[in-house]
Amino acid sequence: MARRSAGFVSKKPHRKSRGGCLTCKRKKVKCDEAQPACGYCALRSLDCEYPTEMKSRSPSTSSESTTSTEQLATVAIASHNQVEFNDLTYQIPNWIFPAAYTSTGQLTAEDLELLHHYKTSTWQTFAVRGDASIYVIHREIVPQLSISHSCLLYALLSIAAWHRNLVQPSKLLESKAFLYRQKTFSTYAKELQNITSDNYETILVTGTFLLALTPPPDGNTEQHEYLDWIYSLLKLSEGLRILVGLQWSRGIEKLSVYPLICRELRSLPPPPLISHPAMQTRAGPLGTTPDHPNPASTYDLPHVLPFAGYVFLPPPLMALLDGILHPEGTRLDLDANTLVPVFYVLSPIFLSLYYYHRSPDYNVRVMVFTSFLMPEFLALVKAKEPRALVLMTWFFVLADLLPKGWWVNAQIEFVMKALGWAVRERGEGRVLVAIEGAERIFRTSQLYGQERAAESIFYDWEGVEWDEGPRKAEEWELGLLIDLSLVDDNSFGFGGVDLDTSV
Incomplete structure (x- = not known):
């Protein structure tokens, strides 16, 4: 058996190291980097010296990982003690966000913050219908779709920046809202050139957001600029109607975003029988597709078919409709075929308000009203035809009764002033009575609230009582x-x- 000398020490396996003391490096042995002396030097009673960069390490720390952990813990505790997380001005460090890749590339920390703001706050300004399906679409489905479709992503970022700028004014947010708005329209135009089953839903959703991305004029601008803004909204709605029409008759209700474009949530009872000549007039074929200007008939059950051609409108609008259908003398109203269908579009909105008051069904009918308007009617609005503007005034009055989160509510006061100014320039007789009736309801809303304003619509309505509506609907x-x-x-x-x- 071989005899070992007193200075011989068997080598034990060491972990790989790129550091080590100077002695181990000179002897070309593995160093365990223990401090203040490594195992090799301590066993042999040798001086153990480390390079300068190794000496700077804390002698009380056994490893680099322990040092890093303690340092991060110290930073986290200090940050928690110093930062008020409810403070909107606090800037979250960029390194805290994971990398997120989308159709537009990697999102910045600012973009991620805007998406978070949309999911926690902004979406509620659009989900005013009051049913859970809309909440899920705006809060979950829409953000998911935006990750793979740039036009929708830019729309969400623009809307979120605009909404956050209202809460926390910032030139940076204002510029971001404008930049992303421009990108939304440019990428949306490219998507329209190649509509497929993969991008159809995204195009529909983006189309609904374009209405909010059309900025209203400043409150101090001329009245005609608000009229131009109204016309722009109607043209965008027309484009959305055409898009919806591509799939309407082929099972559009199967789409995950269908609740955003559906036109009613329930069938309505027949209107109360009220004696009035105009109520015996039909507006032409009723249909459920955008090919027809009128809303789907909700009076299609066998025992209520006799009421299918009736309209249900406040006295000022009934009088205006009667003047169109029965003009004085032998003069024909050349715009009758364009105007009369719009009265029939308004009728179910008033009927829903009467029977079910301010409900999700009412909200839906108001929000889809513009999708029923045909190009001929839009031309009358652009030409400032007084009766067409009166009908638009009543629409905005009804929109004012929607939950206040809707993005257009803040502009209704200026819109009402602009419409009133334009109607009084050229209107007379029944036209003036009709717009004054709408303005009275709007003033009631401002002074006494939305519920009181909704009830006031039926004040002078003979044979119709606000409190009786829900009871009759239940019966x-x-x-x-x-x-x-x-x-x-x-x-x-x-x-x-x-x-x-x-x-």
Whole structure:
């Protein structure tokens, strides 16, 4: 057996090291880098010296990872003690955000903050319908779609920057809102050149956001600029209607974003029978597609078919409609075919308000109103035809009754002034009475609130009582249930009972 000398020490495996003391480097052995003396030098009672950069390390720290952990913990505790996280002015460090890649490339920290602001706050200004499906679309589906489609991503960033600038005014946010708005329109135009099943939903959603991306004039501008803004909104709505029409008859309700463009949430009871000549007039074919200017008929059940051609409008609008249908003398109204359908578009909105008051169904009908307007009517608005402007005035009054989060609410006061100015320039007689009726409701909303304003619509409406609407709707719905139960009984051989279920 070989004898070992007293100075011989068996080599034990060492972890790989790029550092090490000077002695180990000179001996070409592995150094365990222990301090103040490594294991090799301590066993041999040798002087253990490290290079200068190694000496700068803390002798109380056993490894580099421990040092880093303690330093990060110290920074985190200090930051927690010094930062008020509810302070909107606090700037989150860039390194805290993970890299996020989208169709436009890697998002910056500022972009991520804007997306977060959209998901936590901005989306609520659009989800005014009040049903859960809309909440999910705006808060979850839309942000997901935007990651892979640049036009929608730019739209969200622009809207978020605009909304955040209202809360926390900043020149940077203002410039970002404008920049992303420009990018939205340019990328959207490119998407329209190649509509496919992959980008169709994104194009529809972006189209709805374009309405909010059309900036209103400043409150101190001329009245005609607000009229031009209204016309711009109507043209954008027309474009959206055309896009929706591409898929409307081929199962558009299967789309995940369909709730954004659906036109009603429920069928409505027939209007109360009120004696008025105009109520016996039909507006032409009613349809559910954008090919027809009128809303879908909600009076399509067998026992209410006789009421399908009736309209339900406040007295000032009824009088205006009567003047169009029955002009004085033998003079024909050349714009009658263009104006009359719009009265029928307004009718279900008033009917929903009467039976179900300010409800999600009412909100939907107001928000899709512009999608029913045909190019001929838009031409009358552009030409400032008084009766067309009166109808638009009533629309904005109805829009003022929507939840205050809607983006256009802040502009309604200026819009009302502009429309009133234009109507009074050329209108007379029934036209002036009609616009004064709309202005009275708007003033009531400003002074006493939306609920009082909604009720005031029916003040001078003979045979119609605000408080009776929900009760009559409940009776009508109960009648439908009874009819269905009789059908079920008859299908099983039971005899039915002839019940009068009319309201």
